[in-house]
Amino acid sequence: MMPASDRLDATFAALADPTRRAILARLALGEASVTELAEPFAMSQPAISKHLKVLERAGLISRGRDAQRRLSRIEAKPLEEANGWLEGYRQFWETRFQHLDALLDAVRSHMGDEGAADGDAPKRRRPRKK
Amino acid sequence: MMPASDRLDATFAALADPTRRAILARLALGEASVTELAEPFAMSQPAISKHLKVLERAGLISRGRDAQRRLSRIEAKPLEEANGWLEGYRQFWETRFQHLDALLDAVRSHMGDEGAADGDAPKRRRPRKK
Numbered sequence: 001m002m003p004a005s006d007r008l009d010a011t012f013a014a015l016a017d018p019t020r021r022a023i024l025a026r027l028a029l030g031e032a033s034v035t036e037l038a039e040p041f042a043m044s045q046p047a048i049s050k051h052l053k054v055l056e057r058a059g060l061i062s063r064g065r066d067a068q069r070r071l072s073r074i075e076a077k078p079l080e081e082a083n084g085w086l087e088g089y090r091q092f093w094e095t096r097f098q099h100l101d102a103l104l105d106a107v108r109s110h111m112g113d114e115g116a117a118d119g120d121a122p123k124r125r126r127p128r129k130k
Numbered sequence: 131m132m133p134a135s136d137r138l139d140a141t142f143a144a145l146a147d148p149t150r151r152a153i154l155a156r157l158a159l160g161e162a163s164v165t166e167l168a169e170p171f172a173m174s175q176p177a178i179s180k181h182l183k184v185l186e187r188a189g190l191i192s193r194g195r196d197a198q199r200r201l202s203r204i205e206a207k208p209l210e211e212a213n214g215w216l217e218g219y220r221q222f223w224e225t226r227f228q229h230l231d232a233l234l235d236a237v238r239s240h241m242g243d244e245g246a247a248d249g250d251a252p253k254r255r256r257p258r259k260k
Contacts, residue, residue: 005148012146018135021215028222076223079216085151086213092158093206 007059008085011078014058019043020051027061027074037072137189138215141208144188149173150181157191157204167202 002010014020023037038048052072055061059078064071132140144150153167168178182202185191189208194201 005151008151009146009148012142015215016139016142016146018139021135021138024219028219074222076219079219080223083213083216083220085145086209086216089154089158089206089209090213092204093210 002059004081007078007081010058011060011082014054014060015082017051017054019048020055023048023051023055023072024060024074024079027072031064031071031073033069033071132189134211137208137211140188141190141212144184144190145212147181147184149178150185153178153181153185153202154190154204154209157202161194161201161203163199163201 015024019041022041026032026037026040034045034048034052037052038045041048052061052063055072056063059075061072062075063073149171152171156162156167156170164175164178164182167182168175171178182191182193185202186193189205191202192205193203
């Protein structure tokens with residue numbers, strides 16, 4: 001088994017392609033053969049097979065052994081690990097958006113004050129650094 | 131601005147490297163210069179600069195214009211978008227794990243039955259295919 005960091009490398013690299021993400025979206029609905037996967041894409045089966053190999057090496061899919069109708073199946077684990085890594089930053093971006101919300105609220109209440117301020121010139125506030 | 135799919139490509143590609151992920155982890159604690167970022171890594175400043183360029187192109191960091199002390203800063207948006215994409219699969223892996231839990235419960239209650247079965251040989255079950 002790959003070390004966790006190598007697995008994340010492989011997962012993120014595999015996800016960095018729109019066709020591979022679309023293949024995963026299709027496989028989330030159920031197993032599919034290469035022929036079925038190639039249909040919605042303007043792509044040859046060998047091109048799709050190449051993408052499947054990348055997904056398989058990253059552990060994002062597994063493939064049946066039946067040579068006639070080799071079904072691909074999505075695997076949940078690497079997606080969950082990648083999500084786990086990103087979740088570590090959730091607090092970070094949520095805090096960032098709370099700051100933006102607070103800033104917007106301040107701007108709105110400031111505009112409200114102006115409306116109620118009998119035509120006084122609005123107080124100049126130091127702009128908040130971005 | 132890049133289309134959403136191109137942004138995801140760039141984000142996932144940028145995240146597919148352990149040094150770049152470590153740089154982001156450091157920047158989540160606060161802004162840092164290239165010198166500060168290079169310190170914990172056995173890496174030259176030019177090598178770190180190269181990674182910073184990849185992160186900057188993906189929008190994962192922004193960089194100050196002060197040439198003397200050009201601070202890098204993490205940007206929340208692309209991380210949130212990548213997380214949003216993965217969240218689309220949350221139900222999928224949670225269902226998968228519920229199935230595994232149910233299977234484990236079944237196995238455990240089966241073993242419990244055996245334990246209470248006066249030394250009867252355990253019933254042979256067909257192994258479930260992986």
